[in-house]
Amino acid sequence: MSDPAVDPEEVRHVADLARVDLADDEIERFTEQFVDILDAFEALDDVPETEREADLSNVMRPDETRESLSQEEALQNASDTEEGQFKGPKVS
């Protein structure tokens, strides 16, 4: 498999997907570092396909109401609230 091409454009694109603003010098530094790190991850190409044993069972409980955080407690760490609700930035 060919080396993944990482350039500043790609880092900017991924940062955009992840909703993280980056300064230009951060983009430059990350681009260099990502080349090395992704190159190391290339070693995974040698890993054989391996069957995964799923040792899992479902955990169930009756669907009953129980005590939970009060509205006030749930809102106590929000930077802004309005009428008992979280207030966020504009959606559009």
Next chain:
Amino acid sequence: MTEYNGYVTDETIEGADDGPLAEKTVAVKDNISTEGVRTTCGSAMLSDYVPPYDATVVERLKDAGATIPGKTNMDEFGMGTTTETSAFGAVENPAAAGRVPGGSSGGSAAVVAAGDADLALGSDTGGSIRCPAAFCGVVGIKPTYGLVSRYGLVAYANSLEQIGPIAPSVEGAAELLDVIAGPDEHDATTQEAPEADGSYAAAADGDVDGLSIGVPTELLDGADEEVVETFWDAMDDLEAQGASYHEVDLPSVEHAVEAYYVIAMSEASSNLARFDGVRYGQSGGYDGNWNESFANAREEGFGEEVKRRVLLGTYALSAGYHDKYYKKAQDARAWVKQDFDEALDDADVLASPTMPVPPMKRGESLDDPLTMYLADANTTPVNLANLPAISVPAGETDDGLPVGLQLVGPAFGEREIIRAGSALA
């Protein structure tokens, strides 16, 4: 506060009057929720976050009578091997001047090593309990996945992490494990350990007569020479007490650290999406649209290592790369699991140096993330395999730097590794 910066917050939380830990102070890593006491995860994002509820392990500490002297410093969100990525400053190693304390639970190991707390809780996603225990010359246990509740632990990589004890002795760590272990209805991944005789503390009897130890050669290759020498001296000590050892091959572990980072970063990119500054954390303000506001909050709130991992995780999960990175990493995880299970068919426990290197000099890892990641080569395979492991002091290098020995047991075989480890510390 401590001169080595071990605590982010040193507010005392009192426990019940009576209980097995009534005379003990137990410091708690700052990614474990404490009701009414801020829990920062070592991040500017959460510098003012005050949880409205206790983590299950904190409830259990309080019920057991422990006094919590404070919340310990850590790599931001658990992302680091040196406790230098904290927004509250780096932690110094009380056991080795000028060196890092290891990470990410560096504050927890440091306060125990310095004697400022009797015991501490850390969390271990890829070695974050065992590495600082090794670097600070104390004992740390990463329990079997599912033994200890993660309810109230701020998630970094859920499928890999466990909360566990750090203590000056194996017996002390086991006593703390007795208090925090056991199923929790708030964490559906917990399970009842198979029935066994006696407490974990009772297993710290130092009896290794007849114990069979496997030594994975892959975990010694490339390790620092003095670390390897110290490791073999400790193995000789165990042999003199009646244990025997043989070499084992674990070819899969050659790929473990890469698989670990792909999986951990992928899970981190999803877990940390919740930090948008609306419900809690650093606000991005109200100018512009929500995407701009979130991206602004996350630029200001996250440090560089966290951004690096969130971006790489986003990349590994994105269309076109998912099969190449994430799927292959899951194959590697299954392979590592098989390898460990087979090796543990022919041995009671597996032994290796906890870290392939002695504690690094402060400051030297920050500009070279890949080198820092590769230092986790011996600890990350255990998280991929969901197994329990302990790090115990093995001795020191010629310069007096602590070296840890790691013992890995079968799933829910905490008693085996506690017993074996207690022959050394």
